[in-house]
Amino acid sequence: MLLLVPVTFLAALAVVIFFLLRCLGVALPGNRHWSGWRRVVVAAAFACAAMATGFYALGAINLMSTVAVAQDGGADSAPFPADHPCRVQLKGAVDYDVQFLTLRTVCVMGDGERRAVDDVPQAVRVTAAASAACATVLAGIVLAAQPRVRPAVHERR
Numbered sequence: 241m242l243l244l245v246p247v248t249f250l251a252a253l254a255v256v257i258f259f260l261l262r263c264l265g266v267a268l269p270g271n272r273h274w275s276g277w278r279r280v281v282v283a284a285a286f287a288c289a290a291m292a293t294g295f296y297a298l299g300a301i302n303l304m305s306t307v308a309v310a311q312d313g314g315a316d317s318a319p320f321p322a323d324h325p326c327r328v329q330l331k332g333a334v335d336y337d338v339q340f341l342t343l344r345t346v347c348v349m350g351d352g353e354r355r356a357v358d359d360v361p362q363a364v365r366v367t368a369a370a371s372a373a374c375a376t377v378l379a380g381i382v383l384a385a386q387p388r389v390r391p392a393v394h395e396r397r
Contacts, residue, residue, distance in 0.1 A: 245304050252297030259290035278382055285378035292371035299343035299360040299368060306345055306359050307338055325359040343368070 263286035266274055274282050310320040320326060326333040326347035333355075335348040343360045 245301050245308075248297055248301055248304065252293055255293045256290045256297075259286045259293065262286045263290065278385065281378050281382050285375050285382065288371045288375035288378060292368050292375055295364050295368035295371060296343070299364045300340055302360045302364070303338050303340060303343060303345065310336065325357040329357045330355060 263283045265271060266279055266286065267283040271279065306325060310324050320336065322328075324336070325345055326336045330347050330349070332350045333347040334350050337346045337348065337354075338344075339346060343365050344356045345359045346354050346356050348354055
Protein backbone atom coordinates (compact mmCIF):
# COMPACT_ATOMS: atom_id res chain seq x y z
CA MET A 241 0.00 0.00 0.00
CA LEU A 242 2.88 2.34 0.70
CA LEU A 243 3.99 2.15 -2.94
CA LEU A 244 0.63 3.55 -4.03
CA VAL A 245 1.27 6.84 -2.21
CA PRO A 246 3.62 8.34 -4.84
CA VAL A 247 1.43 7.00 -7.65
CA THR A 248 -1.65 8.61 -6.10
CA PHE A 249 0.22 11.83 -5.50
CA LEU A 250 1.49 12.06 -9.09
CA ALA A 251 -1.88 11.13 -10.58
CA ALA A 252 -3.68 13.69 -8.43
CA LEU A 253 -1.08 16.32 -9.28
CA ALA A 254 -1.56 15.67 -12.99
CA VAL A 255 -5.35 15.94 -12.71
CA VAL A 256 -5.13 19.12 -10.60
CA ILE A 257 -2.75 20.70 -13.14
CA PHE A 258 -5.11 19.69 -15.96
CA PHE A 259 -8.11 21.30 -14.24
CA LEU A 260 -6.15 24.46 -13.42
CA LEU A 261 -4.92 24.78 -17.02
CA ARG A 262 -8.48 24.34 -18.25
CA CYS A 263 -9.58 27.01 -15.76
CA LEU A 264 -6.94 29.41 -17.07
CA GLY A 265 -7.82 28.59 -20.67
CA VAL A 266 -11.43 29.50 -20.05
CA ALA A 267 -10.68 32.61 -17.98
CA LEU A 268 -8.06 34.19 -20.23
CA PRO A 269 -9.11 36.34 -23.18
CA GLY A 270 -9.23 34.68 -26.56
CA ASN A 271 -11.56 31.87 -25.59
CA ARG A 272 -14.27 31.65 -28.23
CA HIS A 273 -16.19 28.72 -26.81
CA TRP A 274 -17.40 30.32 -23.58
CA SER A 275 -18.57 33.91 -23.27
CA GLY A 276 -20.36 36.14 -20.81
CA TRP A 277 -21.41 34.70 -17.48
CA ARG A 278 -20.77 31.14 -18.69
CA ARG A 279 -17.04 31.85 -18.84
CA VAL A 280 -16.94 32.71 -15.13
CA VAL A 281 -19.08 29.71 -14.15
CA VAL A 282 -17.02 27.25 -16.20
CA ALA A 283 -13.75 28.62 -14.79
CA ALA A 284 -15.16 28.29 -11.26
CA ALA A 285 -16.28 24.71 -12.00
CA PHE A 286 -12.77 23.77 -13.14
CA ALA A 287 -11.26 25.43 -10.05
CA CYS A 288 -13.68 23.52 -7.78
CA ALA A 289 -12.83 20.27 -9.56
CA ALA A 290 -9.11 20.93 -9.01
CA MET A 291 -9.70 21.61 -5.32
CA ALA A 292 -11.87 18.50 -4.91
CA THR A 293 -9.23 16.34 -6.58
CA GLY A 294 -6.43 17.75 -4.44
CA PHE A 295 -8.22 17.40 -1.12
CA TYR A 296 -9.59 13.93 -1.88
CA ALA A 297 -6.10 12.77 -2.85
CA LEU A 298 -4.73 14.24 0.39
CA GLY A 299 -7.27 12.24 2.39
CA ALA A 300 -6.63 9.06 0.38
CA ILE A 301 -2.87 9.37 0.92
CA ASN A 302 -3.51 9.81 4.65
CA LEU A 303 -5.58 6.61 4.68
CA MET A 304 -2.88 4.75 2.73
CA SER A 305 -0.34 5.76 5.37
CA THR A 306 -2.73 4.43 8.05
CA VAL A 307 -2.88 1.09 6.26
CA ALA A 308 0.90 1.07 5.81
CA VAL A 309 1.36 1.64 9.56
CA ALA A 310 -1.01 -1.24 10.33
CA GLN A 311 0.76 -3.59 7.93
CA ASP A 312 4.20 -2.65 9.21
CA GLY A 313 4.05 -5.18 12.02
CA GLY A 314 6.84 -5.62 14.51
CA ALA A 315 6.82 -6.14 18.26
CA ASP A 316 3.66 -5.07 20.09
CA SER A 317 1.75 -4.89 16.82
CA ALA A 318 -1.14 -7.27 17.43
CA PRO A 319 -3.70 -6.45 16.04
CA PHE A 320 -1.98 -3.22 14.90
CA PRO A 321 0.98 -1.09 16.02
CA ALA A 322 0.90 1.31 18.95
CA ASP A 323 0.70 4.42 16.74
CA HIS A 324 -2.31 3.23 14.70
CA PRO A 325 -5.33 5.60 15.08
CA CYS A 326 -7.60 2.79 16.36
CA ARG A 327 -5.18 1.98 19.13
CA VAL A 328 -4.34 5.60 19.97
CA GLN A 329 -7.91 6.96 20.08
CA LEU A 330 -9.90 3.94 21.28
CA LYS A 331 -9.46 1.30 23.96
CA GLY A 332 -10.45 -2.25 23.03
CA ALA A 333 -10.24 -2.05 19.22
CA VAL A 334 -9.55 -5.45 17.66
CA ASP A 335 -9.72 -4.71 13.93
CA TYR A 336 -10.11 -1.87 11.47
CA ASP A 337 -11.62 -1.14 8.07
CA VAL A 338 -10.54 1.64 5.71
CA GLN A 339 -13.26 3.33 3.65
CA PHE A 340 -11.75 5.28 0.76
CA LEU A 341 -15.08 6.62 -0.50
CA THR A 342 -15.83 8.45 2.74
CA LEU A 343 -12.14 8.88 3.72
CA ARG A 344 -12.55 7.19 7.10
CA THR A 345 -10.95 4.51 9.20
CA VAL A 346 -13.57 2.48 11.07
CA CYS A 347 -12.37 0.55 14.10
CA VAL A 348 -14.07 -2.67 15.16
CA MET A 349 -14.38 -2.96 18.92
CA GLY A 350 -14.25 -6.19 20.91
CA ASP A 351 -18.06 -6.34 21.18
CA GLY A 352 -18.51 -5.85 17.40
CA GLU A 353 -19.36 -2.15 17.57
CA ARG A 354 -17.86 -0.06 14.75
CA ARG A 355 -16.49 3.41 15.49
CA ALA A 356 -14.92 5.94 13.13
CA VAL A 357 -11.68 7.60 14.21
CA ASP A 358 -10.27 10.97 13.20
CA ASP A 359 -7.28 10.00 11.11
CA VAL A 360 -8.29 12.15 8.13
CA PRO A 361 -9.12 15.64 9.38
CA GLN A 362 -12.75 16.69 9.09
CA ALA A 363 -11.72 19.80 7.15
CA VAL A 364 -10.16 17.65 4.41
CA ARG A 365 -13.30 15.51 4.06
CA VAL A 366 -15.67 18.48 4.07
CA THR A 367 -13.58 20.50 1.61
CA ALA A 368 -13.33 17.57 -0.81
CA ALA A 369 -17.07 16.91 -0.66
CA ALA A 370 -18.08 20.58 -0.91
CA SER A 371 -15.71 21.21 -3.81
CA ALA A 372 -17.01 18.18 -5.70
CA ALA A 373 -20.59 19.29 -5.09
CA CYS A 374 -19.78 22.84 -6.20
CA ALA A 375 -18.13 21.62 -9.41
CA THR A 376 -21.12 19.40 -10.15
CA VAL A 377 -23.68 22.15 -9.57
CA LEU A 378 -21.75 24.70 -11.63
CA ALA A 379 -21.29 22.25 -14.50
CA GLY A 380 -25.00 21.45 -14.35
CA ILE A 381 -25.88 25.14 -14.51
CA VAL A 382 -23.74 25.66 -17.59
CA LEU A 383 -25.09 22.57 -19.33
CA ALA A 384 -28.71 23.45 -18.52
CA ALA A 385 -28.30 27.01 -19.78
CA GLN A 386 -26.81 26.10 -23.16
CA PRO A 387 -29.05 27.09 -26.04
CA ARG A 388 -30.89 24.25 -27.65
CA VAL A 389 -29.77 23.52 -31.16
CA ARG A 390 -32.55 22.14 -33.29
CA PRO A 391 -31.62 19.90 -36.15
CA ALA A 392 -32.34 21.37 -39.55
CA VAL A 393 -35.50 20.07 -41.11
CA HIS A 394 -35.11 19.30 -44.78
CA GLU A 395 -38.20 19.69 -46.86
CA ARG A 396 -38.70 17.43 -49.82
CA ARG A 397 -39.73 19.10 -53.02
